[in-house]
Amino acid sequence: MHAANVYKRFWLPALDALGLPHSRWHDLRHAAAVSTLATENVRDVSRWLGHAKISTTMDIYAAVLKTENTGKVSPSARPVPLPADNVVPLQRRAN
Template sequence: MPIDGWLADDLRRYLLEVHPFGSARRADYDPNAPLFPGRYATGETLPDGLTQDAIRPERATVVDPEVRRKNGTADRRNATYDPTATCIRPAPSSGYKWSVPINPGNIADHYFEPALRAVGLPHSRWHDLRHTFAVMSLSAGEHYMQVSKWLGHASYVTTLNVYADYIAENEGGKQAPLTRPLAEPATKHLVPHRGSNVVQFRRRSTG
């Protein structure tokens, strides 16, 4: 999918200056590394009666031999294994886990929501970004059939039914690049939160 020049510049700068494995100039360059990192879970709580040594990532069921049911069998708890999180090892100070891709629920809670609060926007779903992309592309004149392919719709009719009101009258080709979106930090009515979980596109100056 083609992207506008300003976004290409931002992504290039992010890979060269921020991503730990994104620059071909470095010895640890990894072209197969995830574009954005997952995140370690640091505040996980275990069910009553279970300890960390009872967790086995390769199994979906946790068995605690010390806890018995009424019939005498060992207690079994279902535990869905999340490859982006760990409750075995302590998380690094950065909290970022570059060995696996992002988890949608994780990034919505720890990245997307803090970013919305930072600019004073109301709660939105992570999935809403698809709608934002579709509306902006169609409003700029992108052909609805092309947008439908990008969204992965099974039929062009789906795209027309959902986004017909946003199709530009002169649709048939984007007339101009989308402008860089700007969001000023909000200063009022913010919910206090500790620090920031947003991965910066640019490194902060240390000078």
């Protein structure tokens, strides 16, 4: 499987079918990083992205981490877990 072939034969036609502008594979990486930084520790995201230094991640994504009115309270804070009252217990079937 060649990335260029998948890009031309599947990725671009899918974007056209959805009416979305053309984008690069690398844009998916940035989209995933930005959405993940909204809920995860910046050190973890930096490691997942393969950055040797956390400063690289901070330089690239600092604008999405914290602003005056929006963004996370602290980029190194862990998200608060959701309440578990919406979990439905699984019932085992009798053999």
